[in-house]
Amino acid sequence: MVFIASLQSVVSGQPYVRRRDLWTWPGLTGASLARIRLSGLTVAMRALVVANGEPPSGDLLHRLAETADLIVAADGGAIIALDAGITPDAVVGDLDSLPARLALSLPPERLHRVSELDTTDLQKAITFAIARGATQVDIAAAGGGRADHALANLSVLVTFRGRTGIRIHDDLFEISLVDGMATIDAPPGTLISLVAIGPCEGVTTSGMRWDLYDFTLTFSPRGVHNEVADTPATISVRTGDLLLFRGRWVERHA
Numbered sequence: 345m346v347f348i349a350s351l352q353s354v355v356s357g358q359p360y361v362r363r364r365d366l367w368t369w370p371g372l373t374g375a376s377l378a379r380i381r382l383s384g385l386t387v388a389m390r391a392l393v394v395a396n397g398e399p400p401s402g403d404l405l406h407r408l409a410e411t412a413d414l415i416v417a418a419d420g421g422a423i424i425a426l427d428a429g430i431t432p433d434a435v436v437g438d439l440d441s442l443p444a445r446l447a448l449s450l451p452p453e454r455l456h457r458v459s460e461l462d463t464t465d466l467q468k469a470i471t472f473a474i475a476r477g478a479t480q481v482d483i484a485a486a487g488g489g490r491a492d493h494a495l496a497n498l499s500v501l502v503t504f505r506g507r508t509g510i511r512i513h514d515d516l517f518e519i520s521l522v523d524g525m526a527t528i529d530a531p532p533g534t535l536i537s538l539v540a541i542g543p544c545e546g547v548t549t550s551g552m553r554w555d556l557y558d559f560t561l562t563f564s565p566r567g568v569h570n571e572v573a574d575t576p577a578t579i580s581v582r583t584g585d586l587l588l589f590r591g592r593w594v595e596r597h598a
Contacts, residue, residue: 389413391478393469394432395497396420396441398488400515402428408482408513418469422446424485436472437465466497470504480509487514502541502585515592522586528577535591538567538579546582551575561586571596 392412396419399405409415409430417425417432420441425432426449435442436456447455458468466486473481481504486497497512501521504510512519517537520526528536528551536552540561547559547567551574561567561584579588 388479389477390480390482391416391473391476393418393466393473393481393483394421394425394430395466395469395483395486396424397485397493397497398514399424399428399485400513404513404515405430405484408484412482414473414476414478416469416473419465421465421469421485422450434472436469441465464496466500467503470500470508470510474504474508478508481511483510483512484514486512498587499541501587505585517589517591520588520590522579522581522588525578525580526588528572528579528588528590529575530572530577530590531594532572532575533594533596534572535589535593535595536570536572536577536579537589537591538570539563539587539589540567541585541587544581544584544586546580547586548580549578551577552579 390412391414392408394405394415394417405425405428414434415425415430415432417435419435419437419439422432422435422442423446426446431450432454434454434456435447435450436458438459439447439455439457442455456472458472463471466483470481470483483497483500487494498519501510501512501519505521505523510520522538528534538547538549538561540547540563542563544561547556547561549555549557549570551572553571553573556567579586
C-alpha cells in the first residue's frame with residue numbers, strides 16, 4: 345500500500361484525486377487504479393459538454409476545456425467546439441445537426457448516435473459523460489437562441505440532481521442548482537441571483553447584501569440581483585428547485 349500512501353500525501357489529505365492527474369503518475373497500472381478505489385479515494389473526473397446554443401467567448405470555452413478530463417459535444421455543439429479549435433472526445437446525439445464534412449473529419453469511434461426521442465441531445469451528452477465516470481459536468485453554449493430550448497437546457501440541473509455536479513456557463517454567469525446548501529467564496533460585490541422553479545420553501549441566505557430568512561421564493565423576480573457582502577456567503581433551501589446564478593463580475597451598490 346506504499347503507492348496509496350504516497351498518493352494520499354500528494355493530494356494533501358483530500359478524499360479525491362483528479363483522473364487527469366493519475367495518467368502522469370509513475371508506474372500507474374490498472375491494478376494500482378483499483379487499489380486507489382478500494383482505499384476510499386474518489387477518482388474525480390470533470391467533463392465539459394458543449395451544447396448547440398449560443399457560443400460563449402473563446403476564452404471561456406478554452407478555460408473550461410483546459411480543466412476537463414473529457415470533452416463531449418452534444419450533436420451540433422461539435423461545430424462550436426471545432427470552430428474554437430477544440431476537438432471533442434465524443435459527439436453524442438441524433439447527429440442531425442452535424443454536417444457531413446465535420447463527421448468525416450472525426451474518427452468514427454468518436455461519433456455516438458442516440459436516436460431515441462424522449463431526451464434532448466444535451467441530456468444524451470450528459471448521460472454519456474456520467475456513464476464514462478464524470479463526477480462534475482460543466483456545460484457551455486446552452487443559452488441564447490430559442491427561449492424554449494434555453495429553458496429546457498436549464499432543466500438539466502434538476503433532472504440530474506444527485507447524479508453528478510452540474511454547472512452551466514456563459515459569459516455572464518455560472519448557473520447551478522442549490523441542492524440543500526451552497527457556499528459562495530467570491531469577492532464582495534459579486535452579483536448573485538436566485539430563481540425558483542416553482543415554490544422553494546425555507547430559503548435562507550447569509551453574507552448577502554439583502555439576506556433572506558426562512559423565506560418562500562416562487563417563480564418571480566424576488567431573488568434577482570443580489571450581491572455578496574461577506575465571504576463566504578451561504579444559501580440554503582429546505583424544499584424546492586432553486587437555481588443559483590453567480591455573476592462573473594463585481595458590481596457593488598453604493
